Amino acid sequence: MVDASKDVDGSFPGEKKITVVFVLGGPGSGKGTQCANIVKHFGFTHLSAGDLLRAEIKSGSENGTMIQNMIKEGKIVPSEVTIKLLQKAMLESGNDKFLIDGFPRNEENRAAFENVTKIEPEFVLFFVCPEEEMERRLLNRNQGRDDDNTETIRKRFKVFVESSLPVVEHYDSKGKVRKIDAAKPVDEVFEAVKAIFSPFNVEAV
Numbered sequence: 001m002v003d004a005s006k007d008v009d010g011s012f013p014g015e016k017k018i019t020v021v022f023v024l025g026g027p028g029s030g031k032g033t034q035c036a037n038i039v040k041h042f043g044f045t046h047l048s049a050g051d052l053l054r055a056e057i058k059s060g061s062e063n064g065t066m067i068q069n070m071i072k073e074g075k076i077v078p079s080e081v082t083i084k085l086l087q088k089a090m091l092e093s094g095n096d097k098f099l100i101d102g103f104p105r106n107e108e109n110r111a112a113f114e115n116v117t118k119i120e121p122e123f124v125l126f127f128v129c130p131e132e133e134m135e136r137r138l139l140n141r142n143q144g145r146d147d148d149n150t151e152t153i154r155k156r157f158k159v160f161v162e163s164s165l166p167v168v169e170h171y172d173s174k175g176k177v178r179k180i181d182a183a184k185p186v187d188e189v190f191e192a193v194k195a196i197f198s199p200f201n202v203e204a205v
C-alpha cells in the first residue's frame with residue numbers, strides 16, 4: 001500500500017532529496033548486469049521497468065494479458081501502468097537512490113514520469129553496443145524470456161532506435177548523458193561505470 005501522506009516522489013516535505021539515475025541502452029547491452037554491480041558498490045536500489053512488468057504479469061493483475069502481449073511484440077506499455085509500478089517499488093524500497101533501468105523508453109514515458117513525480121534524473125547512464133553483439137547476447141541469455149527470440153529481438157531493436165534514442169538525445173541536449181562502451185567484457189565495462197559513480201562512493205567494496 002502506497003503511503004498517501006508522502007509527496008509523489010516518495011519524500012516527506014523537507015526530507016532528503018531522491019536521486020534517480022536512468023539506465024538506458026539497447027536490448028542486451030548489459031543494463032541489468034551492470035546495475036547489479038552498481039547496487040553492490042554504491043548502495044542504489046535497482047528497479048528494472050521490464051522486471052516490474054514481468055512481475056505484474058505473474059501476479060495475475062488485470063493488466064497482465066495486455067502487458068504480456070506488448071512485451072511479445074516488443075512494444076512499449078502505456079506509461080501510466082509502468083510509472084505506478086515504479087512509484088510503488090520506490091516507496092517500498094525505503095531507499096533514496098535509484099537506478100531506473102529500461103525507463104524512460106519513449107517520449108511518453110519521459111514526459112509522464114516528469115509530470116507525475118517531478119523528479120529529474122541526476123544523469124542518464126547510456127550503454128552503447130552494436131546490434132550484432134546485443135543479438136548474440138540475447139539469444140544466449142537463456143532466462144526463458146518470451147521476447148528473446150530473433151523475431152521479437154528485431155522489433156525491440158526498431159523500437160529502441162525509433163522511440164528510445166530520441167529520449168537519450170533529449171537528455172544529451174541537457175548535458176546529462178554519460179556514455180559507456182558496453183561492447184567490452186563485463187569487468188571492463190564496470191571499470192568505466194565505477195568512474196562515473198565515484199561521487200556516490202559511500203562504502204566502496
Ligand SMILES: Nc1ncnc2c1ncn2[C@@H]1O[C@H](COP(=O)(O)OP(=O)(O)OP(=O)(O)O)[C@@H](O)[C@H]1O
Pocket residue numbers: 025026027028029030031032033034050102137138140141182183184185186187189
Ligand atoms: N559486457 C558483456 N559481455 C558479454 N556478455 C554480457 C555483457 N554484459 C551482459 N552480458 C550478458 O548478456 C546478456 C544480456 O545482459 P543483460 O540482461 O544485462 O542486458 P539488458 O541490457 O538488461 O537487456 P534487456 O534490455 O533485454 O533487459 C546476459 O546473458 C548477460 O550475462
Ligand SMILES: Nc1ccn([C@@H]2O[C@H](COP(=O)(O)O)[C@@H](O)[C@H]2O)c(=O)n1
Pocket residue numbers: 027048049050051053070071072073074075076077078082101102103104105109147156
Ligand atoms: N519502460 C518500459 C520498459 C520495458 N517495457 C516492456 O518490457 C520489455 C522488456 O524490457 P527490458 O528492459 O527488460 O528488456 C520491453 O521490450 C517492453 O515491451 C515497456 O513497455 N516499458
Ligand SMILES: [Mg+2]
Pocket residue numbers: 031032048050102
Ligand atoms: Mg534487463
